[in-house]
Amino acid sequence: MILKSLRLGTNDLEKAREFYDATFATLGVAPCQSTPEWPIVMWDVDGLKFLLGPARDGQPATHANGGTIIFEAPDADTVRAWHAAGIAHGGSCEGQPEEKPQARGAFGAYMRDPDGNKLGMYAGLKMG
Template structure:
């Protein structure tokens, strides 16, 4: 099985675009190329599409309680840059950049995006 996409909710696409362009840029990804008039924003994460947009039912979007999406960083400096970029672009800290005991000492940080979705970035995280 192959994961094709992940979609999260967003109530403010311009704010979302700025946040993810900054945080993904810190991890080496190009800015969003989705045209401004589209009802979603999207990035290609090496074959997996990462999308954000409003809820289809017209209700305000909410974040997942207990849900976290983790991104891989090239090194500790990239984790720090990702975290800092998120804070400057409307995110809130959920864990400072540091070795994380829950991840066997891998260097990581956590943010909430402007809509409250929980994200992490790690360097040295082993999935085994």
């Protein structure tokens, strides 16, 4: 089975669109594909549909405690650019771009999006 989509909650579609358009642009991902009348925002990230929208039950969207979505970067400069773009567009720092001992020295960074979802990006991370 292959993962086809990933959806996170947001309480502000326009703020989410601005944040992810800026951070995904550092990876060469095209801007948001959704039109303003759609109830979600969506990007195609290497064949994975990455979506954000309000909670379906009508309650405020909240972030996962302990959950982190990690993206792969081609190099440390991309990690730095991604982190800087996110911070400049409403994100908050959860770990500066640097070598991470917990990831066997791979270069990475962490931040939270405007809704509190935790994101990470690594260059040179070897799994397994």
